[in-house]
Amino acid sequence: MTFGRLSAHLSEFFRRFDLDAVVGPGDPESAIADLVRAQLAGEPLPDTVWRREGGDWRPPDRTPRLLRDDELPLPDVTEIPYEAYDLLYADDTARFCGIPKRRELVVPVARGCPVNCAFCEIPGREGKAERRVPIPRIISYISEMADTMPFEYVSMYAPTFTLRKRWVHEFCDAYEASGIGIPWKCTTTLHHLDEELIRRMGAAGCIRISVGLETLEPAGHAALPRAKHVAEQRFRETADACRAAGIELNCFVILGLPGTSFAGVARTIEAVREIGGRVRPTIYTDFDDMRADMDEPTVASFNRQLFRPGEEPEDAARYYRVLFDPDAPVTAVHEVIPRRSRS
Incomplete structure (x- = not known):
C-alpha cells in the first residue's frame, strides 16, 4: 500500500x-x-x-476516522537518521525551512487548516477543522526527547501555529515554566499575529516565525484567501514587532502567482530584505491541475521548485535565478542558538 x-x-x-x-x-x-x-x-x-x-x-466507501487531538502521534526520534537529516539544512542557500548548523526536533503540533489556500494540499488531506495536540503532552514530549538526543531547537509544526492565540499564550506559559529552555520556531500567517503575541512568543524562546507572505503585489491577492491579503504597512509593522522580540521573520514568497509580475516578485523580496527578513521562494503550484492520467515526470513537476512543462512563463529564467540564487543573503539565526554536545 x-x-x-x-x-x-x-x-x-x-x-x-x-x-x-x-x-x-x-x-x-x-x-x-x-x-x-x-x-x-x-x-x-x-x-x-x-x-x-x-x-x-x-474507491473508498468512507474516509478513515480522523484522530482526536489526544491521539495525534509524535515521532519516535530513534527511527530518524539524524546524521543525514542534519545535512538537509547545512547549506542555507538551498532555501529549506530548517536552521543550518543546529539539530532540529520536529513536533507535529496540529493537523488541518481553515485558511484553505488553493496551492496547499493540507485542507484536502487533513481537513479544514484544526486538531491540536494538548499542551501538557507537547511539553512532556520535548522534555523527554531533549534528554534522549542533543536537539538544539524545536520546530513546532502546525499549518497555522497561531490560529488559536489563547492556546499560544497558554503554551508559552507552560514552556517557560517547564524550564526546557530550547529555542523554537513555527509557521503561521501575518493575519494571525499581533504585537502582543509576538512579544510573548519571543519571551518564551521563539527565534523564528515563518509566514506565508506570498506577495505584496495587490494584483496577486485575487489568487489568495482573504487572510493573506496583506498590505505592506501591516507587513512592516509585524516585522518591527519581530525584530523587537528578537525573532527572525522568514517569509514564503510565491513566484508565478496568478496576477503577479516579475517586478512585483522583485519588489516583495526587496521589502523582506529591507526589514532584515529571510526569503524562502517557491514556484506557484496549483495541485488541482494534477490529473491521474499524467505521466510520472509531469506529476513530479508539481513540486514548488519547477514550472510545469509547457507552461513556463517567457521570463522563466529570471524566476529560476531568483529561486536558486546562491548569492542571496542567508540566515544568521543559528548564532543565537546554543550548541549542545553530540558526543
Whole structure:
C-alpha cells in the first residue's frame, strides 16, 4: 500500500502500480490500522482505502476516522537518521525551512487548516477543522526527547501555529515554566499575529516565525484567501514587532502567482530584505491541475521548485535565478542558538 501527500491528493494515479491499496484523504494511521486488522483477520481489504479487487480498483466507501487531538502521534526520534537529516539544512542557500548548523526536533503540533489556500494540499488531506495536540503532552514530549538526543531547537509544526492565540499564550506559559529552555520556531500567517503575541512568543524562546507572505503585489491577492491579503504597512509593522522580540521573520514568497509580475516578485523580496527578513521562494503550484492520467515526470513537476512543462512563463529564467540564487543573503539565526554536545 502507499500513503502520503500525493496518495491523498491524487489516489487514482497510483492504480498503474503493482499495489494492493492506496490511502486517500484523511489520517493515514487510521487507514493503515484498518488494513492491518483486516490482513491479520484474513478479511477483505477495508473500505476506507482504494483497494484492488481482482483486476479492478474500488474507491473508498468512507474516509478513515480522523484522530482526536489526544491521539495525534509524535515521532519516535530513534527511527530518524539524524546524521543525514542534519545535512538537509547545512547549506542555507538551498532555501529549506530548517536552521543550518543546529539539530532540529520536529513536533507535529496540529493537523488541518481553515485558511484553505488553493496551492496547499493540507485542507484536502487533513481537513479544514484544526486538531491540536494538548499542551501538557507537547511539553512532556520535548522534555523527554531533549534528554534522549542533543536537539538544539524545536520546530513546532502546525499549518497555522497561531490560529488559536489563547492556546499560544497558554503554551508559552507552560514552556517557560517547564524550564526546557530550547529555542523554537513555527509557521503561521501575518493575519494571525499581533504585537502582543509576538512579544510573548519571543519571551518564551521563539527565534523564528515563518509566514506565508506570498506577495505584496495587490494584483496577486485575487489568487489568495482573504487572510493573506496583506498590505505592506501591516507587513512592516509585524516585522518591527519581530525584530523587537528578537525573532527572525522568514517569509514564503510565491513566484508565478496568478496576477503577479516579475517586478512585483522583485519588489516583495526587496521589502523582506529591507526589514532584515529571510526569503524562502517557491514556484506557484496549483495541485488541482494534477490529473491521474499524467505521466510520472509531469506529476513530479508539481513540486514548488519547477514550472510545469509547457507552461513556463517567457521570463522563466529570471524566476529560476531568483529561486536558486546562491548569492542571496542567508540566515544568521543559528548564532543565537546554543550548541549542545553530540558526543
